[in-house]
Amino acid sequence: MKYTLILYTILLFNLALQGQELSSATLHTRLMGYWKGNKFTNDQQVLVINADKSYQFYKNKVKIDYGTLEIDYHYMFRLNFQSHFGEFTPMDYPKGYIWTLPEDKLQFGSSPLDGGDSFFDRMHSNEIDEFWGKKLLSNAIRKQSEQLLIQYFTEWQYMESGSGSQGMPTKELSAYQKETNHFFNDFYSERLKSVKDSKYTIVEISINRIGYTDFAWPTELALDRFTNELITYESLDNFMPAISGNKNITYLILRADRAKVLQACLSKKDKKYKNWLFLEKHLCSDINGQHDYDFTDTPMIQNLVFNTQRTLAMVEYISSYAWVKDIYEKKEGKWQFHATMTNKK
DSSP states (O other), rough: OHHHHHHHHHHHHHHHHHTSSSSSHHHHHHHHHHEEEETTTHHEEEEEEEETSSSEEETTEEEEEEEEEEEEEESEEEEEEEESSOOOGGGGTTTEEEEETTEEEEEEOOOOOOOOOEEEEOOOOHHHHHHHHHHHHHHHHHOOHHHHHHHHHHHHHHHTTTTTTOSSGGGGOOHHHHHHHHHHHHHHHHHTOOSSOOOOEEOOOOEEEEEOOOOOOOOHHHHHHHHSSSSSEEEEEOHHHHHHHHTTTTEEEOOOOHHHHHHHHHHHOGGGGGGHHHHHHHOOOOOOOOOOOOOOOOOOOEEEEEETSSSEEEEEEEEETTEEEEEEEEETEEEEEEEEEEEOO
């Protein structure tokens, strides 16, 4: 018993010394990425930790939890998960520890000796591509199979279900960040409100910051001036807006890693744009109306600036290969189009 106690003390002491070699910032850098749980074979647990300290947790390619995390440092490092749904396994250990091992593992538990720890292994690039559906999409394209293609988009839909697609908890958002969520919902819902048949629409979220400044109804010259000189920006590192408003539309948010997989599959051996034409044939409106799904083209917002009263917004986006700059006004709680400042082909 005495020997066990001494061994346990030495182990904790060594862990503490190792921990002192890492700052919280360094540990956070090592934590960022994709991790698969030790139960991956059975239920495919995947934990994604992002640069902005948000996370998503998946089982069998369905997102069942998301939130943010904080890194505490006492004698050992500990992650405090602020979960929206409380489904994530390490929530069972609110007073436990998390450790990065030399072989790229995460270890969660309440005691390093009780045998009840959970382990997560870092995923390599091929596993990450597969997580985003590369094999399924490749097979669909190779076989030119509409059935497999629809299966791919259905899987994509489930991977964002259950959370309203938001990656950042509401309590961490500033007033302008909250308004950004409202703007995205109104912007896309208005553009697609006339859709009557079941459709998938891919929304590419490339915006990583939003700005605010003091302006009323500016001229184009004044707009260029405050755009270049007077804007204060806030970061949107892992922005995933909730978009709703049309029961016929299933929004598929295009994350950067999925975009990479999609591009790779479409570009591989794509002579005479055969792969792209396959998507267009099966996911665009058919003359005979025989297809249940429609690949809807939506504009990609790249810059968004509010006035300080959050009643006006300047939005820049790409639509039909044109760069558009519009002014929107918030009326009766909804963001509504007011005027186009520029529309450059």
